[in-house]
Amino acid sequence: MxxxxxxxxxxxxxxxxxxxxxxxxxxxxxxxxxxxxxxxxxxxxxxxxxxxxxxxxxxxxxxxxxxxxxxxxxxxLANVRGIMERYDYAIPWIEELKAKGYQFLVLSNFSRKVLRECWSDLDFLPYVDGGILSCQDKLIKPMPEIYSLILSRYHLKPEECVFMDDILENVEAARRAGINAFVFENQEQAKQMLRTFGVE
The missing domain is CATH 1.20.1160 (Paired amphipathic helix 2 (pah2 repeat))
Known part of the structure; x- marks a missing residue:
């Protein structure tokens, strides 16, 4: 489950x-x-x-x-505002999944500068239940340690998690850590994939 x-x-x-x-x-x-x-x-x-x-x-x-x-x-690179684009579906989707009882975490390779200068395009972050940003923990995907860290920090059982990422290499690393995972293409495809793992 x-x-x-x-x-x-x-x-x-x-x-x-x-x-x-x-x-x-x-x-x-x-x-x-x-x-x-x-x-x-x-x-x-x-x-x-x-x-x-x-x-x-x-x-x-x-x-x-x-x-x-x-x-x-x-x-x-003096200012990188504009290198990220806000997705309108992010907050409603996170809220929808959380309302159904799922914990929602992020696991991302992210620089301090982009985080700081593109904050308005990352306005979904206050809605998540936590996670790991590479710049804060000095680890990047697909290092095995970053997957171990999120599992231990949040006391997760890998088989009870599903991870989505747009890069196959990162997905394969998650699978090696025992985490269910798939390559994200778009929101509709992701919803279909989540359903295959029993996430409605």
Missing amino acids: IRTIISDIGNVLSGFTWYDFYKSKGYSEEMVERLAKATVKSDAWKEYDRGVLSEEEILNRFIANDPELEEDLYKT
């Missing part, structure tokens, strides 16, 4: 719209791709989410990925 829903944030409860964010700064397709390779598509972005390094140290890693973009990276 499922008692706890565990959800990723980016592209599940709020859109991670880095492409639109870079495009809105007036960059060409080619520049958007270069910026993405230096930042969101690089291993350094995972360190951004892990929260161990300072924002200056992370920015230096982005610059090291493409030194020609130094000025653009400084300018573009």
Whole structure:
């Protein structure tokens, strides 16, 4: 019997719209791709989410990925408001599941800077029952330790949880931890998948 829903944030409860964010700064397709390779598509972005390094140290890693973009990276990442997109369904969906008696937790790779500067697009967070944000616990998915931590912190039985994430690698890691899990595509698909686990 499922008692706890565990959800990723980016592209599940709020859109991670880095492409639109870079495009809105007036960059060409080619520049958007270069910026993405230096930042969101690089291993350094995972360190951004892990929260161990300072924002200056992370920015230096982005610059090291493409030194020609130094000025653009400084300018573009000075404030990242707009890199997340508010999903209107998030709060009603969380409230609906909680009203049916389910505990609702988040488990997400998230940087302190995005959390701080995109707070208005993350307005569902006060409605959840807790969870883990990577920048606070210095662990990132798909590290096995982050799944162990959420299970122990909230005294959860893995077989009584279902986890949804838009990245297969993270879903597979949850399954290895004994947690029921599926790849999130959209809200309607997720509701259907939750039903297969007995969540109405």
